[in-house]
Amino acid sequence: MRISELSAESQVPIPTIKYYLREGLLPQGEQTSATRAVYGEAHVRRLRLIRALIEVGRLPLAAIRKIVAAVEDESLPVHDMLGTAQYALSPGADPDPDAEAWREARKRASALMSELGWRVTEKAPTLDELAQTILSLERLGMPADAEALRPYALAARELVTGEELPRVPFDGPRDAAVEHLVIGTVLYGRAFDALRRLAHESESGRLLGETCRGGLPGEPG
Protein backbone atom coordinates (compact mmCIF):
# COMPACT_ATOMS: atom_id res chain seq x y z
CA MET A 1 0.00 0.00 0.00
CA ARG A 2 1.07 3.60 -0.50
CA ILE A 3 1.67 6.06 2.32
CA SER A 4 -1.84 7.54 1.93
CA GLU A 5 -3.35 4.07 2.32
CA LEU A 6 -1.10 3.30 5.27
CA SER A 7 -2.35 6.53 6.85
CA ALA A 8 -5.99 5.61 6.23
CA GLU A 9 -5.50 2.05 7.51
CA SER A 10 -3.61 3.09 10.66
CA GLN A 11 -5.46 6.38 11.28
CA VAL A 12 -2.08 8.07 11.69
CA PRO A 13 -1.69 11.32 9.67
CA ILE A 14 0.87 11.28 6.81
CA PRO A 15 3.16 13.96 8.36
CA THR A 16 3.34 11.87 11.56
CA ILE A 17 4.20 8.75 9.55
CA LYS A 18 6.96 10.71 7.77
CA TYR A 19 8.27 11.85 11.13
CA TYR A 20 8.42 8.26 12.41
CA LEU A 21 10.24 7.24 9.20
CA ARG A 22 12.83 10.02 9.66
CA GLU A 23 13.26 9.08 13.34
CA GLY A 24 13.82 5.44 12.39
CA LEU A 25 10.87 4.27 14.49
CA LEU A 26 9.14 2.94 11.38
CA PRO A 27 11.18 0.93 8.85
CA GLN A 28 11.44 2.44 5.36
CA GLY A 29 8.95 1.14 2.79
CA GLU A 30 9.99 -0.74 -0.32
CA GLN A 31 11.12 1.88 -2.85
CA THR A 32 9.26 1.39 -6.16
CA SER A 33 10.47 4.59 -7.82
CA ALA A 34 12.55 7.60 -6.84
CA THR A 35 9.58 9.24 -5.13
CA ARG A 36 7.34 6.34 -4.23
CA ALA A 37 7.51 3.55 -1.65
CA VAL A 38 5.09 0.81 -0.66
CA TYR A 39 4.27 -0.35 2.82
CA GLY A 40 2.90 -3.58 4.24
CA GLU A 41 1.24 -5.18 7.25
CA ALA A 42 4.44 -4.89 9.28
CA HIS A 43 4.20 -1.10 9.00
CA VAL A 44 0.58 -1.13 10.16
CA ARG A 45 1.60 -3.22 13.17
CA ARG A 46 4.53 -0.96 14.00
CA LEU A 47 2.29 2.12 13.87
CA ARG A 48 -0.17 0.42 16.23
CA LEU A 49 2.69 -0.28 18.63
CA ILE A 50 4.00 3.30 18.51
CA ARG A 51 0.52 4.74 19.11
CA ALA A 52 -0.02 2.36 22.05
CA LEU A 53 3.33 3.38 23.57
CA ILE A 54 2.46 7.08 23.22
CA GLU A 55 -1.24 7.10 24.03
CA VAL A 56 -1.60 4.29 26.53
CA GLY A 57 1.94 4.06 27.94
CA ARG A 58 2.45 7.84 27.77
CA LEU A 59 6.11 7.14 27.10
CA PRO A 60 8.59 9.76 25.90
CA LEU A 61 10.28 9.39 22.52
CA ALA A 62 13.59 8.24 24.05
CA ALA A 63 11.85 5.27 25.72
CA ILE A 64 9.97 4.42 22.53
CA ARG A 65 13.22 4.44 20.56
CA LYS A 66 14.70 1.93 23.01
CA ILE A 67 11.66 -0.34 22.81
CA VAL A 68 11.60 -0.26 19.00
CA ALA A 69 15.31 -1.15 18.99
CA ALA A 70 14.54 -4.16 21.21
CA VAL A 71 11.67 -5.20 18.91
CA GLU A 72 13.95 -5.00 15.87
CA ASP A 73 16.87 -6.86 17.43
CA GLU A 74 15.74 -10.39 16.55
CA SER A 75 18.67 -11.85 18.47
CA LEU A 76 17.18 -10.50 21.72
CA PRO A 77 15.02 -13.15 23.43
CA VAL A 78 11.29 -12.31 23.67
CA HIS A 79 11.50 -12.18 27.47
CA ASP A 80 14.20 -9.48 27.36
CA MET A 81 12.32 -7.55 24.67
CA LEU A 82 9.20 -7.53 26.86
CA GLY A 83 11.34 -6.58 29.86
CA THR A 84 12.61 -3.51 27.99
CA ALA A 85 9.02 -2.34 27.50
CA GLN A 86 7.95 -3.29 31.02
CA TYR A 87 10.86 -1.40 32.60
CA ALA A 88 10.12 1.67 30.45
CA LEU A 89 6.63 1.73 31.98
CA SER A 90 8.04 1.83 35.51
CA PRO A 91 8.19 5.33 36.98
CA GLY A 92 11.12 4.10 39.10
CA ALA A 93 11.74 5.81 42.44
CA ASP A 94 13.07 9.19 43.49
CA PRO A 95 16.23 9.00 45.60
CA ASP A 96 15.30 8.92 49.29
CA PRO A 97 17.12 11.33 51.62
CA ASP A 98 17.60 8.56 54.19
CA ALA A 99 20.03 6.25 52.39
CA GLU A 100 20.18 3.71 55.21
CA ALA A 101 16.38 3.33 55.45
CA TRP A 102 16.23 3.09 51.66
CA ARG A 103 18.77 0.24 51.47
CA GLU A 104 16.87 -1.57 54.21
CA ALA A 105 13.55 -1.23 52.33
CA ARG A 106 15.19 -2.30 49.06
CA LYS A 107 16.55 -5.43 50.77
CA ARG A 108 13.08 -6.24 52.08
CA ALA A 109 11.58 -5.83 48.60
CA SER A 110 14.13 -8.35 47.30
CA ALA A 111 13.54 -10.66 50.26
CA LEU A 112 9.82 -10.68 49.47
CA MET A 113 10.63 -11.82 45.91
CA SER A 114 12.75 -14.71 47.24
CA GLU A 115 10.11 -15.69 49.75
CA LEU A 116 7.50 -15.80 46.97
CA GLY A 117 9.86 -17.70 44.69
CA TRP A 118 9.66 -14.94 42.06
CA ARG A 119 12.58 -14.57 39.70
CA VAL A 120 13.12 -10.92 38.90
CA THR A 121 16.38 -9.24 38.13
CA GLU A 122 17.97 -7.45 41.05
CA LYS A 123 18.22 -4.23 39.04
CA ALA A 124 14.50 -4.06 38.13
CA PRO A 125 13.28 -0.44 38.56
CA THR A 126 10.00 -1.97 39.74
CA LEU A 127 11.85 -3.23 42.84
CA ASP A 128 12.87 0.38 43.54
CA GLU A 129 9.23 1.39 43.28
CA LEU A 130 8.19 -1.37 45.66
CA ALA A 131 10.93 -0.37 48.12
CA GLN A 132 9.83 3.25 48.02
CA THR A 133 6.23 2.25 48.70
CA ILE A 134 7.31 0.04 51.61
CA LEU A 135 9.23 3.00 53.06
CA SER A 136 6.26 5.38 52.65
CA LEU A 137 3.86 2.93 54.27
CA GLU A 138 6.13 2.39 57.26
CA ARG A 139 6.76 6.07 57.80
CA LEU A 140 3.01 6.58 57.94
CA GLY A 141 2.58 3.74 60.42
CA MET A 142 0.94 1.27 58.03
CA PRO A 143 2.01 -2.39 57.87
CA ALA A 144 4.38 -3.13 54.97
CA ASP A 145 6.03 -6.35 56.03
CA ALA A 146 5.87 -9.60 54.07
CA GLU A 147 2.68 -10.61 55.86
CA ALA A 148 0.91 -7.37 54.83
CA LEU A 149 2.13 -7.47 51.22
CA ARG A 150 1.75 -11.18 50.51
CA PRO A 151 -2.02 -11.06 49.81
CA TYR A 152 -1.40 -8.33 47.21
CA ALA A 153 1.43 -10.31 45.63
CA LEU A 154 -0.64 -13.50 45.42
CA ALA A 155 -3.64 -11.67 43.93
CA ALA A 156 -1.32 -10.01 41.39
CA ARG A 157 0.28 -13.31 40.40
CA GLU A 158 -3.12 -14.97 40.01
CA LEU A 159 -4.31 -12.24 37.62
CA VAL A 160 -1.05 -12.32 35.67
CA THR A 161 -0.97 -16.09 35.19
CA GLY A 162 -4.74 -16.62 34.88
CA GLU A 163 -5.78 -13.62 32.80
CA GLU A 164 -2.96 -11.58 31.36
CA LEU A 165 -0.14 -13.81 30.14
CA PRO A 166 -2.47 -16.26 28.34
CA ARG A 167 -3.62 -13.33 26.19
CA VAL A 168 -0.14 -12.14 25.14
CA PRO A 169 0.50 -13.41 21.56
CA PHE A 170 3.99 -14.71 22.28
CA ASP A 171 4.33 -16.58 19.01
CA GLY A 172 3.16 -13.82 16.68
CA PRO A 173 5.14 -10.80 15.42
CA ARG A 174 7.35 -9.17 18.05
CA ASP A 175 5.56 -5.78 17.73
CA ALA A 176 2.22 -7.38 18.57
CA ALA A 177 3.50 -9.03 21.76
CA VAL A 178 4.99 -5.77 23.05
CA GLU A 179 1.87 -3.80 22.12
CA HIS A 180 -0.30 -6.29 23.95
CA LEU A 181 1.88 -6.27 27.05
CA VAL A 182 1.96 -2.48 27.27
CA ILE A 183 -1.78 -2.02 26.75
CA GLY A 184 -2.60 -4.83 29.17
CA THR A 185 -0.21 -3.62 31.86
CA VAL A 186 -1.50 -0.06 31.80
CA LEU A 187 -5.22 -0.51 31.14
CA TYR A 188 -5.99 -3.59 33.26
CA GLY A 189 -3.98 -1.86 36.01
CA ARG A 190 -6.27 1.15 35.66
CA ALA A 191 -9.36 -1.09 35.64
CA PHE A 192 -8.20 -2.87 38.80
CA ASP A 193 -7.55 0.44 40.53
CA ALA A 194 -11.04 1.74 39.75
CA LEU A 195 -12.62 -1.57 40.79
CA ARG A 196 -10.73 -1.56 44.07
CA ARG A 197 -12.05 1.91 44.93
CA LEU A 198 -15.57 0.84 43.93
CA ALA A 199 -15.19 -2.21 46.20
CA HIS A 200 -14.19 0.18 49.00
CA GLU A 201 -17.35 2.19 48.54
CA SER A 202 -19.58 -0.86 48.36
CA GLU A 203 -18.01 -2.84 51.20
CA SER A 204 -17.59 0.06 53.61
CA GLY A 205 -21.28 0.87 53.05
CA ARG A 206 -22.15 -2.73 53.88
CA LEU A 207 -19.88 -2.69 56.96
CA LEU A 208 -21.21 0.60 58.29
CA GLY A 209 -24.78 -0.38 57.42
CA GLU A 210 -25.36 2.93 55.74
CA THR A 211 -27.09 3.75 52.49
CA CYS A 212 -24.96 5.07 49.70
CA ARG A 213 -25.22 8.73 48.83
CA GLY A 214 -27.90 8.82 46.21
CA GLY A 215 -29.31 5.53 47.47
CA LEU A 216 -32.83 5.38 48.91
CA PRO A 217 -32.92 6.43 52.58
CA GLY A 218 -33.92 3.54 54.76
CA GLU A 219 -32.82 0.95 52.21
CA PRO A 220 -31.23 -2.02 54.04
CA GLY A 221 -27.43 -1.71 54.30
Added chain:
Amino acid sequence: MRISELSAESQVPIPTIKYYLREGLLPQGEQTSATRAVYGEAHVRRLRLIRALIEVGRLPLAAIRKIVAAVEDESLPVHDMLGTAQYALSPGADPDPDAEAWREARKRASALMSELGWRVTEKAPTLDELAQTILSLERLGMPADAEALRPYALAARELVTGEELPRVPFDGPRDAAVEHLVIGTVLYGRAFDALRRLAHESESGRLLGETCRGGLPGEPG
Protein backbone atom coordinates in the same frame (compact mmCIF):
# COMPACT_ATOMS: atom_id res chain seq x y z
CA MET B 1 1.05 22.51 73.85
CA ARG B 2 2.22 25.73 72.23
CA ILE B 3 2.55 26.23 68.49
CA SER B 4 6.31 25.53 68.63
CA GLU B 5 5.63 22.20 70.34
CA LEU B 6 2.86 21.38 67.88
CA SER B 7 5.37 22.05 65.11
CA ALA B 8 7.99 19.79 66.70
CA GLU B 9 5.45 17.02 67.38
CA SER B 10 3.92 17.11 63.89
CA GLN B 11 7.10 17.98 61.97
CA VAL B 12 5.15 20.72 60.20
CA PRO B 13 6.92 24.14 60.14
CA ILE B 14 5.27 26.97 62.15
CA PRO B 15 4.54 29.17 59.09
CA THR B 16 2.74 26.24 57.45
CA ILE B 17 0.69 25.66 60.61
CA LYS B 18 -0.25 29.35 60.64
CA TYR B 19 -1.28 29.10 57.01
CA TYR B 20 -3.56 26.14 57.76
CA LEU B 21 -5.06 28.09 60.68
CA ARG B 22 -5.81 31.07 58.43
CA GLU B 23 -7.27 28.79 55.75
CA GLY B 24 -9.54 27.16 58.34
CA LEU B 25 -8.06 23.70 57.66
CA LEU B 26 -6.82 23.49 61.25
CA PRO B 27 -9.18 24.57 64.08
CA GLN B 28 -7.99 27.50 66.20
CA GLY B 29 -6.19 26.62 69.45
CA GLU B 30 -7.53 27.56 72.84
CA GLN B 31 -6.64 31.21 73.44
CA THR B 32 -4.80 31.58 76.80
CA SER B 33 -3.81 35.22 76.33
CA ALA B 34 -4.10 37.85 73.61
CA THR B 35 -1.04 36.48 71.80
CA ARG B 36 -0.88 32.88 72.91
CA ALA B 37 -2.95 29.76 72.14
CA VAL B 38 -2.58 26.11 73.14
CA TYR B 39 -3.12 23.09 70.93
CA GLY B 40 -3.97 19.48 71.64
CA GLU B 41 -3.94 15.95 70.20
CA ALA B 42 -6.80 16.83 67.83
CA HIS B 43 -4.50 19.36 66.15
CA VAL B 44 -1.72 16.80 65.78
CA ARG B 45 -4.20 14.39 64.17
CA ARG B 46 -5.55 17.05 61.82
CA LEU B 47 -2.03 17.98 60.70
CA ARG B 48 -1.29 14.29 60.01
CA LEU B 49 -4.44 14.13 57.89
CA ILE B 50 -3.58 17.29 55.93
CA ARG B 51 -0.03 16.07 55.25
CA ALA B 52 -1.35 12.68 54.10
CA LEU B 53 -3.82 14.37 51.73
CA ILE B 54 -1.07 16.56 50.27
CA GLU B 55 1.88 14.17 50.20
CA VAL B 56 0.23 10.81 49.60
CA GLY B 57 -3.05 11.84 47.96
CA ARG B 58 -1.40 14.73 46.05
CA LEU B 59 -4.71 16.57 46.37
CA PRO B 60 -5.15 20.28 45.63
CA LEU B 61 -6.19 22.67 48.40
CA ALA B 62 -9.79 22.89 47.15
CA ALA B 63 -10.23 19.11 47.56
CA ILE B 64 -8.59 19.19 51.00
CA ARG B 65 -10.94 21.96 52.11
CA LYS B 66 -13.92 19.81 51.09
CA ILE B 67 -12.59 16.75 52.93
CA VAL B 68 -11.87 18.75 56.10
CA ALA B 69 -15.41 20.16 55.97
CA ALA B 70 -16.76 16.58 55.77
CA VAL B 71 -14.57 15.53 58.71
CA GLU B 72 -15.83 18.45 60.80
CA ASP B 73 -19.51 17.97 59.97
CA GLU B 74 -20.33 15.47 62.70
CA SER B 75 -23.86 15.08 61.35
CA LEU B 76 -22.43 13.52 58.18
CA PRO B 77 -22.35 9.71 58.47
CA VAL B 78 -18.86 8.13 58.45
CA HIS B 79 -19.60 6.37 55.15
CA ASP B 80 -20.36 9.69 53.43
CA MET B 81 -17.32 11.34 54.98
CA LEU B 82 -15.09 8.55 53.66
CA GLY B 83 -16.86 8.80 50.30
CA THR B 84 -15.94 12.49 50.05
CA ALA B 85 -12.27 11.59 50.47
CA GLN B 86 -12.46 8.57 48.17
CA TYR B 87 -14.14 10.58 45.39
CA ALA B 88 -11.53 13.35 45.74
CA LEU B 89 -8.86 10.72 44.99
CA SER B 90 -10.55 9.73 41.75
CA PRO B 91 -9.05 11.39 38.68
CA GLY B 92 -12.49 11.06 37.03
CA ALA B 93 -12.63 10.80 33.25
CA ASP B 94 -12.09 13.23 30.39
CA PRO B 95 -15.15 13.72 28.21
CA ASP B 96 -15.04 11.28 25.29
CA PRO B 97 -15.64 12.64 21.79
CA ASP B 98 -17.95 9.73 20.98
CA ALA B 99 -20.91 10.42 23.30
CA GLU B 100 -22.84 7.35 22.19
CA ALA B 101 -19.94 4.94 22.84
CA TRP B 102 -19.30 6.64 26.16
CA ARG B 103 -22.91 6.19 27.36
CA GLU B 104 -22.76 2.56 26.31
CA ALA B 105 -19.52 1.97 28.28
CA ARG B 106 -20.91 3.82 31.31
CA LYS B 107 -23.99 1.57 31.23
CA ARG B 108 -21.78 -1.49 31.14
CA ALA B 109 -19.75 -0.25 34.10
CA SER B 110 -23.01 0.12 36.07
CA ALA B 111 -24.25 -3.26 34.87
CA LEU B 112 -21.04 -4.86 36.16
CA MET B 113 -21.73 -3.36 39.61
CA SER B 114 -25.25 -4.82 39.63
CA GLU B 115 -24.02 -8.18 38.47
CA LEU B 116 -21.45 -8.23 41.30
CA GLY B 117 -24.06 -7.05 43.81
CA TRP B 118 -21.97 -3.98 44.62
CA ARG B 119 -23.81 -0.95 45.93
CA VAL B 120 -22.16 2.19 44.62
CA THR B 121 -23.84 5.46 43.86
CA GLU B 122 -24.65 6.02 40.21
CA LYS B 123 -22.81 9.34 40.18
CA ALA B 124 -19.49 7.91 41.49
CA PRO B 125 -16.61 9.44 39.48
CA THR B 126 -14.92 6.06 39.82
CA LEU B 127 -17.63 4.61 37.55
CA ASP B 128 -16.64 7.21 34.94
CA GLU B 129 -13.04 6.07 35.26
CA LEU B 130 -14.06 2.44 34.83
CA ALA B 131 -16.21 3.32 31.80
CA GLN B 132 -13.32 5.19 30.19
CA THR B 133 -10.99 2.24 30.74
CA ILE B 134 -13.57 -0.15 29.24
CA LEU B 135 -13.80 2.11 26.19
CA SER B 136 -10.01 2.31 25.80
CA LEU B 137 -9.60 -1.46 26.10
CA GLU B 138 -12.27 -2.12 23.48
CA ARG B 139 -10.90 0.39 21.02
CA LEU B 140 -7.56 -1.37 21.27
CA GLY B 141 -9.13 -4.77 20.72
CA MET B 142 -8.69 -6.08 24.28
CA PRO B 143 -11.53 -7.85 26.12
CA ALA B 144 -13.38 -5.57 28.55
CA ASP B 145 -16.68 -7.38 29.05
CA ALA B 146 -17.95 -8.63 32.40
CA GLU B 147 -16.15 -11.93 31.94
CA ALA B 148 -12.79 -10.21 31.43
CA LEU B 149 -13.24 -7.74 34.30
CA ARG B 150 -14.81 -10.07 36.88
CA PRO B 151 -11.51 -11.65 38.03
CA TYR B 152 -10.12 -8.14 38.72
CA ALA B 153 -13.26 -7.14 40.60
CA LEU B 154 -13.23 -10.28 42.75
CA ALA B 155 -9.52 -9.89 43.57
CA ALA B 156 -10.12 -6.24 44.46
CA ARG B 157 -13.05 -7.07 46.72
CA GLU B 158 -11.08 -9.79 48.47
CA LEU B 159 -8.23 -7.38 49.27
CA VAL B 160 -10.63 -4.68 50.41
CA THR B 161 -12.66 -6.91 52.75
CA GLY B 162 -9.78 -9.12 53.91
CA GLU B 163 -6.95 -6.61 54.28
CA GLU B 164 -7.96 -2.99 53.98
CA LEU B 165 -11.29 -2.34 55.68
CA PRO B 166 -10.38 -4.30 58.85
CA ARG B 167 -7.49 -1.85 59.35
CA VAL B 168 -9.55 1.36 59.03
CA PRO B 169 -10.16 2.71 62.58
CA PHE B 170 -13.89 3.34 62.08
CA ASP B 171 -14.64 3.95 65.76
CA GLY B 172 -11.76 6.37 66.46
CA PRO B 173 -11.58 10.08 65.63
CA ARG B 174 -12.97 11.00 62.21
CA ASP B 175 -9.63 12.47 61.03
CA ALA B 176 -7.86 9.18 61.70
CA ALA B 177 -10.34 7.12 59.67
CA VAL B 178 -10.02 9.42 56.65
CA GLU B 179 -6.22 9.55 56.93
CA HIS B 180 -6.07 5.78 57.03
CA LEU B 181 -8.39 5.36 54.05
CA VAL B 182 -6.45 7.82 51.89
CA ILE B 183 -3.02 6.39 52.72
CA GLY B 184 -4.27 2.84 52.28
CA THR B 185 -6.03 3.54 48.98
CA VAL B 186 -3.04 5.24 47.42
CA LEU B 187 -0.10 3.29 48.82
CA TYR B 188 -1.46 -0.26 48.76
CA GLY B 189 -2.65 0.55 45.23
CA ARG B 190 0.91 1.52 44.35
CA ALA B 191 2.28 -1.62 46.02
CA PHE B 192 -0.17 -3.81 44.09
CA ASP B 193 0.78 -2.15 40.84
CA ALA B 194 4.51 -2.75 41.39
CA LEU B 195 3.87 -6.35 42.49
CA ARG B 196 1.74 -7.00 39.41
CA ARG B 197 4.56 -5.84 37.13
CA LEU B 198 7.06 -7.93 39.08
CA ALA B 199 4.74 -10.93 38.69
CA HIS B 200 4.73 -10.25 34.94
CA GLU B 201 8.51 -10.36 34.81
CA SER B 202 8.73 -13.49 36.90
CA GLU B 203 5.90 -15.45 35.27
CA SER B 204 6.71 -14.52 31.69
CA GLY B 205 10.29 -15.67 32.37
CA ARG B 206 8.93 -18.97 33.65
CA LEU B 207 6.57 -19.31 30.68
CA LEU B 208 9.22 -18.52 28.09
CA GLY B 209 11.77 -20.67 29.91
CA GLU B 210 14.31 -17.91 29.73
CA THR B 211 16.69 -16.63 32.34
CA CYS B 212 16.16 -13.13 33.58
CA ARG B 213 18.52 -10.39 32.50
CA GLY B 214 21.21 -10.44 35.10
CA GLY B 215 20.37 -14.05 35.94
CA LEU B 216 22.92 -16.80 35.41
CA PRO B 217 22.91 -18.08 31.83
CA GLY B 218 21.80 -21.67 31.72
CA GLU B 219 19.95 -21.45 35.02
CA PRO B 220 16.72 -23.48 34.76
CA GLY B 221 13.71 -21.32 33.74
